[in-house]
Amino acid sequence: MLVTAALVACLVAGGCSSGDRLFPPSPLHQTFPSPDELSRAVLAALADEDADHLHSLALSELEFRTVVWPELPSSRPERGLPFDYVWGDLNQKSTNALRRLVARHGGRRYTLAGVAFRGETTPYETYRVHREAILDLVDEEGNELTLPLFGSILERDGEFKLFSYVVD
């Protein structure tokens, strides 16, 4: 109902562009109070080789559409980029990266020692993105490792959510 109302309002107001909020922001699911907690959730699911749970820890299409997309520069109407292009491309890359992650690290039990970010933190209107997460880990043999197991982390209202599994 809310979606319909928003759509009507948008159309009445003179047309909907890709950057308008056609949908009210979705609540983010599977969020955590810190990057460390989020990372521990990823590691636990990885140890269990639970690809479905790992998938759910990253942004869903609805979350990307309603929370992220309206505030991205690439959603501005003059850029002419359809949402489907951007989401489809990111989702494809993230899904591929997740498959590789499970293949390489699935079943391994890592202990988290810390989370750092190699990239910048980008502020948007209602959220921030901490880019290029790097995890300091200890494996079962006690070896210390530093691994980029996933990509960026989104922060909104003090909650943290995995942006994607894309690691460049």
Place this chain on the structure above:
Amino acid sequence: MTGIAMRRPARRALAAGVLAAAAAWGAATVSTQANINCEPGDGMQRCIVSGRITSDTTFTADSLWLLDGAVFVDEPARLTIEAGTQIFGRSETNGTLIISQGAQILANGTAEAPIVMTSDVEVGERARADWGGLIINGRAPLNVPGGQGEGEGGTGIYGGDDPNDDSGHLYYVRVEFAGTEFSPDNELNGIAFQGVGRMTEVDHIMVKLNKDDGLEFFGGTVEVKHVICFAIADDSFDWTDGWQGKGQFLIAMQMGDDADNGFESDNNGDNNDLTPRSDPTLYNVTLIGDPYDFPGDESDIGMLLREGTAATIRNFIITGFKEAAIDIDHTATFAQVTRGNLTLESGLVFGNCIVEGCRGEFNPDDDDAEAAISTMDFVTGAPNVYMMDPVLGAPSYLCAFCPFDLIDPARNFAPRETSPAVTGMVRPSVPPNDGFFDVANFIGAVGPPGSGQDDWFMGWTDFSLN
């Protein structure tokens, strides 16, 4: 005259003929295209290009060309670009140039008049990701299931069964400030060669300050010569999905504010043993990392070889990378080592592994422990590979931070007289006499004076940072 050009004189003559015909045809030719709108400007005509180019078109040097959004060149059209032409990617609309399968780009730059594809933002304010970049889709083989891929950002289908596919040529072309970001974790490459075939000619190209990789090869057989990737934010050179091309005279120079690897070299991430396997042949490579803390702590590994890639790499220099010179990952890649399909010869490795916690020039890790031969044993056991200072660039009294100085005009990638790259201390490997490779009796991408390859990176390039 390059080896490429000598190899196919008939094609070059054809290209010249096309160029001459187009020049005689004049600007009226392009103005007939519904999606090209030209109007007088201050001194030069300004042409805004959008949508799809479906018939032969020329971007002339007497006009400024603005790419408004994604501009596709569709089969059977050929886009000819005159020497000295300036093309701007519109930042507001993610201007991007895409050469579709079966179409061709005929970029006829020269050393004196290179073709420049750059940002439309004011000089001094330009930055990475201002616009999209150049994407070329061909019909050469790749190893993804089904034999075809779909380009990033919905930029079309690529891949096929013709290793001799011809997407045209790029001569003396610079691509600057590109790599637009669709979202965090997702940007475009400077030049994406996607299933591009070996009849495509690429000689003298520079990608500068791109947000994602400088050059990325998605499968294909394309061969490239005289390439500079400068201050690229991700990997300077990246290959995946079965690239089987060749390269000679390749330079990467990184800036530590945002940089990953000199080479990021994959076969296939989902199945490391898919075929055709990535297996390029590369001679005369200089990979220069950024060893300093300023402007940032990135610039990781000189060559990251993984996911089952094979390769033949000769006459290389790797220096200044913060984590390691060479790292081999994944069982399938080590298998290529033991089978003799991933080989190194004649190289200099020096001054890598600088940050706290790094584990040496060859980054021993779990994969090495499980492999029949570790990366270190593989590299140090390779013929004529030494851990010695390549002595590159201007001497310190002229350029204190050379060869790592990003802005000093005294920057020079050439080995000095005392460099083991040219003294004979390290014996170079002789490139195959196959019509592509040039004779090069030295280590690295740039030769000593008199080699004929001592100044190929000068004149047509530009190293300004904004």
